[in-house]
Amino acid sequence: AQSVTQPDIHITVSEGASLELRCNYSYGATPYLFWYVQSPGQGLQLLLKYFSGDTLVQGIKGFEAEFKRSQSSFNLRKPSVHWSDAAEYFCAVGSTDSWGKLQFGAGTQVVVTP
Amino acid sequence: NAGVTQTPKFRVLKTGQSMTLLCAQDMNHEYMYWYRQDPGMGLRLIHYSVGEGTTAKGEVPDGYNVSRKKKQNFLLGLESAAPSQTSVYFCASRAPGQPQHFGDGTRLSIL
Numbered sequence: 001a002q003s004v005t006q007p008d009i010h011i012t013v014s015e016g017a018s019l020e021l022r023c024n025y026s027y028g029a030t031p032y033l034f035w036y037v038q039s040p041g042q043g044l045q046l047l048l049k050y051f052s053g054d055t056l057v058q059g060i061k062g063f064e065a066e067f068k069r070s071q072s073s074f075n076l077r078k079p080s081v082h083w084s085d086a087a088e089y090f091c092a093v094g095s096t097d098s099w100g101k102l103q104f105g106a107g108t109q110v111v112v113t114p
Numbered sequence: 115n116a117g118v119t120q121t122p123k124f125r126v127l128k129t130g131q132s133m134t135l136l137c138a139q140d141m142n143h144e145y146m147y148w149y150r151q152d153p154g155m156g157l158r159l160i161h162y163s164v165g166e167g168t169t170a171k172g173e174v175p176d177g178y179n180v181s182r183k184k185k186q187n188f189l190l191g192l193e194s195a196a197p198s199q200t201s202v203y204f205c206a207s208r209a210p211g212q213p214q215h216f217g218d219g220t221r222l223s224i225l
Binding site for chain 2: 004009034041043046049100101102103105
């Protein structure tokens with residue numbers, strides 16, 4: 001069975017500082033991996049995805065993530081955080097069968113301070 | 115260019131009442147999904163569909179039914195609402211080999 005763990009429920013970061021959100025997954029094979037962001041009262045927006053190939057993935061809004069098979073991790077990073085990055089971030093693992101079901105982590109709430 | 119549209123956006127029900135949530139997508143996607151989001155639990159899959167007339171159970175299907183009579187619409191029904199079904203419901207759709215696109219959610223409260 002697939003599962004996703006986001007160890008940090010809540011992170012506070014200063015504007016302009018770097019950000020790293022952790023994600024660990026459990027899956028029987030190489031999974032499809034995703035990071036989504038949710039602003040208050042909104043739906044989920046895709047930040048980036050990993051299907052195969054280069055393990056360093058670039059996404060929107062200046063985010064990147066690195067797939068590390070040996071650590072079963074897919075951590076999200078941003079070099080310099082903006083106040084607009086305050087949101088909840090979800091890591092998800094997708095099944096590689098045709099159904100493409102997603103298993104989500106519990107989410108990490110990011111607060112950006114001036 | 116609406117994408118995925120969920121109706122209604124908010125609803126309050128009494129225990130035992132029934133209702134249907136509508137998800138409509140205009141991207142001609144084959145796959146559609148219903149999730150519920152609860153604090154500290156992320157999103158959990160309720161039911162999903164691979165095309166017209168084809169549905170399957172997800173992780174938390176009990177108390178819900180679904181219908182996909184038209185490719186663009188995926189309906190989620192609550193036959194007899196319970197307080198435990200108070201949640202935010204999200205619909206998503208996708209094309210083969212592509213990520214899921216999400217609607218803005220339906221906030222449902224059951225008293």
